[in-house]
Amino acid sequence: MPPAASDASSLSATPELTTRAGPSSLGSSFEALINTNGHRNGFGAAANGNGAARPPRSIARVDLPGTALYDDSFVDREEFVRLVIQSLRDVGYVESAAALEAESGYTMEAPEVSQFRQYILDGLWPKAEAALVRLGVHEDEGLWDAKFLISQQKYLELVEARRPTEALQVLRNELAPLDVNANHLHLLSSLIMCSEPEDLRKRARWDGALGTSRRKLLEDLHEFIPSAVMIPQRRFSALLNQARAYQRQRCIYHNAPLSTFSLYADHHCSxxxxxxxxxxxxxxxxxxxxxxxxxxxxxxxxxxxxxxxxxxxxxxxxIDATAPPxxxxxxxxxxxxxxxxxxxxxxxxxxxxxxxxxxxxxxxxxxxxxxxxxxxxxxxxxxxxxxxxxxxxxxxxxxxxxxxxxxxxxxxxxxxxxxxxxxxxxxxxxxxxxxxxxxxxxxxxxxxxxxxxxxxxxxxxxxxxxxxxxxxxxxxxxxxxxxxxxxxxxxxxxxxxxxxxxxxxxxxxxxxxxxxxxxxxxxxxxxxxxxxxxxxxxxxxxxxxxxxxxxxxxxxxxxxxxxxxxxxxxxxxxxxxxxxxxxxxxxxxxxxxxxxxxxxxxxxxxxxxxxxxxxxxxxxxxxxxxxxxxxxxxxxxxxxxxxxxxxxxxxxxxxxxxxxxxxxxxxxx
Structure with a gap:
């Protein structure tokens, strides 16, 4: 049976739900977090008078019937929950995201995805290329294009670091065999003549290894990795922005800043x-x-x-303070x-x-x-x-x-x-x-x-x-x-x-x-x-x-x-x-x-x-x-x-x- 109504978890429980114990990634810090203000987010039982944290407990996993978010919905529940988990992590609610993973049984992404992301950010290029196939990128679905982007980043970083010999090897052995556009390859080869890193960054329109280029590369690689495997960055936010843009286009008298938009009601300008x-x-x-x-x-x-x-x-x-306004x-x-x-x-x-x-x-x-x-x-x-x-x-x-x-x-x-x-x-x-x-x-x-x-x-x-x-x-x-x-x-x-x-x-x-x-x-x-x-x-x-x-x-x-x-x-x-x-x-x-x-x-x-x-x-x-x-x-x-x-x-x-x-x-x- 679901927990008693006095417990916060009862807010989402129904008689048809069953719970079973599941692994919890939470420790006492999470319980302390939700009790520090004397109550649990405005719902449920209050914490004890001295504000002490309750002992850690496991999170009961909830098994729900079907796969849709609601009975009359076409939204897949797993996709929705994974996006919520991603959003919670993005804004800093890491413990809450872990709690949702434990209760739902869904994880935001597999460990291989986290490893691939770190390979790119750390510049571990051979490991990143090897991980592409494991993440479902195939030859007929952009594998060579993805490898080109990785090799291009590798080449630019070598030129920036003034290691021309290694950069030439990447150009000849990795980039040229990928049958890239001849004009683009010519542009890349000309960059090796840049005498200063600043000149390279300006000509290549690239902000360098210490800038945002690796994160930009990661965003570009999202195109080739199945979205179900590696969720695009800030996906929930992107969907909300699309909804806002649609509402703005439908609002023929729209003349208000985006800061006035609310998620609680459809947007309309008078x-x-x-x-x-x-x-x-x-x-x-x-x-x-x-x-x-x-x-x-x-x-x-x-x-x-x-x-x-x-x-x-x-x-x-x-001009004249005494004059009529x-x-x-x-x-x-x-x-x-x-x-x-x-x-x-x-x-x-x-x-x-x-x-x-x-x-x-x-x-x-x-x-x-x-x-x-x-x-x-x-x-x-x-x-x-x-x-x-x-x-x-x-x-x-x-x-x-x-x-x-x-x-x-x-x-x-x-x-x-x-x-x-x-x-x-x-x-x-x-x-x-x-x-x-x-x-x-x-x-x-x-x-x-x-x-x-x-x-x-x-x-x-x-x-x-x-x-x-x-x-x-x-x-x-x-x-x-x-x-x-x-x-x-x-x-x-x-x-x-x-x-x-x-x-x-x-x-x-x-x-x-x-x-x-x-x-x-x-x-x-x-x-x-x-x-x-x-x-x-x-x-x-x-x-x-x-x-x-x-x-x-x-x-x-x-x-x-x-x-x-x-x-x-x-x-x-x-x-x-x-x-x-x-x-x-x-x-x-x-x-x-x-x-x-x-x-x-x-x-x-x-x-x-x-x-x-x-x-x-x-x-x-x-x-x-x-x-x-x-x-x-x-x-x-x-x-x-x-x-x-x-x-x-x-x-x-x-x-x-x-x-x-x-x-x-x-x-x-």
Whole structure:
């Protein structure tokens, strides 16, 4: 019969269970461990008053009927228990793992597996190779591939230890006979010429015998050893992560960090946490606003306009402590542009802002508004500016088909060109591996004046059917890795944070997600209007799992990145195109949009407890004031842009007398 209900073991006992004495690997230390806090994990009988440990006892083995975890389950009980044992050991509950092994009769792995693991970690290569066959690795199931990985590690360690004679013997007698790829074998043979271990590690992309390379080798060898024999590392954790990833993909409004996930319930994000209302309208520009860019700390927003100015906006007022508080202020207005401003880019430390106007690039001190330097190396309109991911400089692209890499002081470091396209935009992947450029094929006609701005305005090419291309370059070698010809206009490109994808606006009326490894479009987002103007899109949300874009119908469109599902159509801007959107890099519940209506809108999630009107009701408002006012946020609905108070916190929205007016105390360029 099972133990009495007062004993902790009764929690899992049923009348059908039988127990029998089994070997116990536990000693008095385990009993002491579970009694040190005065009770047994909150269940069962308390320990004696003085906290003394009970005498050691054997663990009764439990024999359960069947092999499934539950009667209605397809999960194998042995597999489940072995994974639990592995997990307990991984987190340090070694005695608990041993207790479960004794009670269940299952062991995590055979002694041969533990020996093999130790052979690899200790560098006992002959013993490790001999153990492969005993672990079930056969010639037709990767035996030679596994032996190659072991011999390669052995070879690299000999080269690192400056034992070239022995390394050559391994190369000739062990690696070469395995019929490895000739190019890879040539690379390995060249490593023997490395004069310093550090040079070897750099060229081989290998961290050495004292690094993590042996553990990495062990992980690679898991592929060839049956998983039932050698359980993959942290297998339970991997399964949980897969479940989390699946739930995240199914959660179309996912916008929360992984730390908020719980194992106790399925993950679900509410639409109420998604930015759908305008909380602030920024009005100082007196002409179309073509581009916007957040600082990396998310505290500042830069805007570029057809009125020949760029503005640095700051949230919150600290200039005049006696002034009424305001959500946003135009901190600096940068006026020294001879032409409309098209492009913007912040340095990684947010101290320098780059702007472009026609063929000119200007470097600004973002704290004082002082123009540091004016660069005029390009001969046609600069259509793209991007800081390099390491912060050492920036890259510009233009309709003159040139790509120029500058250092952080504005001096030319390198120049490419002429390229195959008249560049309309470019982006560098965060891992500094690829530069993705888009543009018109060079044989096309020169753009008209309206299309040469590099910002909003007409699509470059004046609507002519000129073929466009996406070209992927290797940043280090300048080698062209891929080139994809497309029939429609390509107006903007942004790369994902994992450096694997590029988001490209493609007229008419499409946005494409390109896989940079495959050089092909893997998702298409449709619904917005784009045919005549330069429209810029971006990734959004905490994991970049939204795609957001402006549109020529004065609305903002948002899609679920994984599925392509259209989530939101947000009205609010006045007549004309919404030219650019930008998601705040530090606040996943905020983005900005700019428009031909001369304004910039800040979009945020509604305050707690506020119900969101459905999309049909939202579209009935000619201005976001109708929506915000209807939510009780202090806005005045039904008016033209510029009439309502849309702070979202009851504060007066930012207003000004056009580009000529600088808010009190704000600096001028």
């Amino acid at each position: 639409m109420a946490d998604f930015p759908t209302i305008t909380t602030t309208i920024l009005e100082v520009h007196n002409d179309e606003v073509w581009n916007i860019a957040w600082s990396h700390d998310g505290a500042f927003l830069a805007s570029a306009s057809k009125d020949k100015s760029a503005i640095i906006w700051r949230r919150g007022s600290t 305001r959500d946003w202020e135009a901190l600096l207005i940068l006026r020294e542009h001879p032409y409309p401003v098209g492009c913007l880019a912040w340095s990684l430390d947010d101290t320098v802002l780059l702007t472009s106007a026609e063929h000119i690039v200007k470097m600004w001190n973002a704290k004082t508004g002082t123009c540091i330097r004016t660069l005029d190396e390009h001969t046609e309109t600069v259509t793209a500016i991007s800081w390099l991911p390491d912060g050492t400089g920036f890259v510009t692209g233009a309709l003159d088909r040139r790509i120029i890499i500058w250092d952080a002081n504005g001096k030319i470091r390198d120049a490419w060109g002429p390229t195959d396209v008249r560049i309309t935009d470019l982006a560098v992947t965060p891992n500094y591996e690829y530069l993705v450029a888009i543009g018109m094929e060079a044989a096309g006609p020169a753009p008209g004046a309206a299309g040469a701005s590099g910002g909003g305005g007409s699509v470059a090419g004046g609507g002519a059917k000129v073929p466009h291309r996406m070209i992927v370059f290797d940043v280090q070698t300048k080698e062209r890795k891929a080139s994809v010809r497309m029939g429609g206009e390509l107006t903007s490109v942004q790369t994902s944070q994992d450096s694997l994808f590029a988001l490209i606006n493609h007229a008419p009326n499409e946005i494409h997600l390109f896989d940079l490894r495959l050089a092909k479009s893997v998702m298409k987002y449709a619904g917005q209007t784009q045919g005549r103007h330069v429209i810029r899109s971006c990734f959004g949300g905490i994991d970049g799992n939204f795609v957001i874009s402006g549109s020529e119908d004065a609305k903002v469109y948002t899609w679920h990145r994984e599925s392509g599902l259209l989530l939101q159509i947000l009205p609010g801007h006045g007549a004309g195109s919404v030219n650019s959107v930008a998601w705040n890099p530090t606040n996943e519940r905020m983005f900005a949009s700019c428009s031909d209506d001369h304004t910039i809108r800040i979009w945020e999630a509604p305050p707690p407890g506020v119900c969101i009107a459905d999309s049909a009701a939202a579209e009935e408002g000619a201005d976001a004031g109708a929506l915000v006012g209807g939510l009780g946020l202090g806005g005045r609905g039904g008016g033209a842009p510029g009439e309502g108070v849309l702070s979202g916190k009851g504060k007066t929205r930012q207003a000004g007398g056009g580009a000529a007016g600088v808010p009190a105390g704000a600096g001028r360029s």
